[in-house]
Structure formats: structure tokens, C-alpha cells
Amino acid sequence: MEQRSNKTIICSVFFLDIVEYSKKSVSGQISLKERFNAFLSIAIRDVPVNDRIILDTGDGAAISFLGDIEDALQAALSMRSSLLGEGVRMEPTLLVRMGINLGPVRLVKDINGQPNIVGDGINVAQRVMGFADPGQILVSRSYYDAVSRLSQEYAGMFHYQGSRTDKHVREHEVYAIGYPGDFTSTQRSIVLKEEIEHTTGWRRALATTKIYWEEFIHNVASWERRGLEAFRAATSIQKSAVVGIATVVMFSMILGIYKLAHRPAMTDAKQVVASVPVQKAQANPASAVVNAPKVVASEIEGEKKVQGVKQSDRVRTLAETTGGPAVVSLAILPWGEVYLDGKLQGISPPLFELQVVAGTHKLEIRNSSFPVYKEVIKAKPGAKIKIKHSFK
Secondary structure (H helix, E strand, O other), X not given: OOOOOOOEEEEEEEEEEEOOOOOOOHHHHHHHHHHHHHHHHXXXXXXXXXXXXXXXXXXXXXXXXXXXXXXXXXXXXXXXXXXXXXXXXXXXXXOEEEEEEEEEEEXXXXXXXXXXXXXXXXHHHHHHXXXXXXXXXXXXXXXXXXXXXXXXXXXXXXXXXXXXXOOOXXXXXXEEEOOOOHHHHHXXXXXXHHHHHHOOHHHXXXXXXXXXXHHHHHHHHHHHHHHHXXXXXXXXXXXXXXXXXXXXXXXHHHHHHHHHHXXXXXXXXXXXXXXXXXXXXXXXXXXXXXXXXXXXXXXHHHHHHHHXXXXXXXXXXXXXXXXXXXXXXXXXXXXXXXXXXXXXXXXXXXXXXEEEOOEEEEEEEEOOOOOOEEEEEEXXXXXXXXXXXXXX
């Protein structure tokens, strides 16, 4: 550290801010800061002391990592994992915005002779953090360009969020780990799952309905965001083709609705009866009379057979014939890329559930800092499988 003092270097800066810290009471602020400090200590415990400088900002912190640029990313993921694991029933709820930047900082001494950092690197980290939603991690373009080239796994973790303008009218291109609302929607899912486990009757049914509805809305929003990202990245020809197809589809839908609305209604009952074809029935009426009792008899016989089967056997037979998918619940710490039969399904968290068809599947969970976790899943129709793994 002595050799680096009073020098300008390029390093990664991790900036954190506790949401609505100043609006809490004194006891609430103390509770938030104690939990925040505990989680942050866990996040940076593997980073050597000489490779980091910590600045306490009162309602948050700024950490400069002087060694590997990956340290900032690993600290952010660990912090988010701790926040998710804390649960939402703690009062007051700890919500944190996080931002990472790679830029120039100058190492100096503060008034007490302790190491300190100043410069554009920490300023941009604070601006990027300010753009984040509660619980979200945003990184600058410079940090994304550097860390995404270290491995393909890192590159797949980020999603482009566009350009943001700070109060000094300076543009910042930012990338997110996950999407806005992932953290808060995950917290809401935790609350609903706790309600399902501890309630019965209509309350449990209502909580189950809510969690499926929120997952559906979250997936729709995710598809929309991915579609917009793909559209932005497309060429002019590809964009023109997409717009043309969308126009044709929309025109066809409008035309179909118009024809349906203006279709002449048949109000006369005789017209309805007359529209039914009866030629075959008139051609051989005797055969129709003879065949009818056979159909009825076979249906009655089949109903008797069904009634002779136990209720549990009927349910099991129905599940086997319908072939409903199995559900795999995931609990991965701090994070991992989930591969099913060699295909990437997403990153957990925020991915917490997978639907798989019946059969045997190979599940892999990858984290660049640890060995790959592998497991063979034997999924039955409608089964629920829980996978828990912690990379240590």
C-alpha cells in the first residue's frame, strides 16, 4: 500500500447504498447498518486486506478493489445472496442498491493518515449505483467490457439496460445482473411460499394462485425485455422484416374480428335445423337405429369398468396418460448457471424453478470459481424435485 500511495491506478469500485436509510428512526438505522456491515464483511472476507480500501459513507459503503477485477463482481453476488437469504420479515427491511465501475482512482491519505481513494472511478460507480433499483446490481460499460472478456459465463450474466443520464448531463451505458424487479419479486415469492407452508384451506389456495400469477407476469415481462434487446441488436433489414410481419399479423387479426362482428346471425330455429346434413341418415335409417344401442351399451360397459377402479388408481392413471411436467425447485448459493441436458436454462438466482418432461435428465450447475456440480434427475409426471447446493 505504501508503494501505491499518491498514485493514480485503474481499479474496480463497488458502491453500495441503503435505500431510504435517512427516513428510518435511529433504532431502525442502527439495525440496518449492523446487518449491512455483517453482510458486507462476508462478501469481502476472501479479498486480501492490502487489495481493498473500504470507505464508510454512512448510509452505505464504497470499496476499491486493487487486485482482480472479478473481486467486485463476486462481492456483489455474495451481497445479493445474503440479502435474499435474510428474508423479508425482518424489520425494517434491508434494501440495497449496488453499482460497479472500472476506472481511474488516486490513492491518498485521509486526515487520520488512513488510505483513501478519490477520482472519476469512484464518482462513476456512485452514479451507476444511483440508477439501480432496490436489490439490483448495475455495472458500467467499462467494467462490463473488461469482465465479460474473462469468460463466456461472465458475459452471459449481464443484460444491457441502455444509456442513462446523471445530474451532470453525463451519459452512462449500464448493464444489469438480472432484470429490474427480480429482487423484489423474489422477496414476494418467499412471503407467498411461507404462507403456503403455514396456512390451510382457502388462504393456502389464494397464496398458491398469487405465486403462479406473479411468476407468469414476471416471465411475460422477461420475454418482452429480451425481445426488445434482440430488436435493438438487429440490423435495419431484420427490423424492417419484423415490422412487416407484425403489420400483416395485426391486419389479419383486425380483418378476422371485423368479419366475425358482421357475420349474419341465424335467428330462425328452422334455419338451424335445416343447416344440419341429414342425407346419410335418410339413405339408411335402419342402420342408424341398429347401431345406436351398441354404442350406448359399450359406453355403459366402459363406465362400469371405470367405477370398479379405485379412486387413487384413477388419479395415477390420469397423471401417467397426461404426462404433466415435473417441477425442479432450485436453491443455489451464491449463484450458478443451470444446464439441463447440456443446454443453458438460466442463472440461479433469479431462476428458482424448472419444468422438465418425464424421464432421466442430466443437471449441471456451474460457477466459474468452483468445480461443476452434477446430478442425474429421474423425473416422473407431476413430481416435485428439490435441488439445493452451496458453492464453498
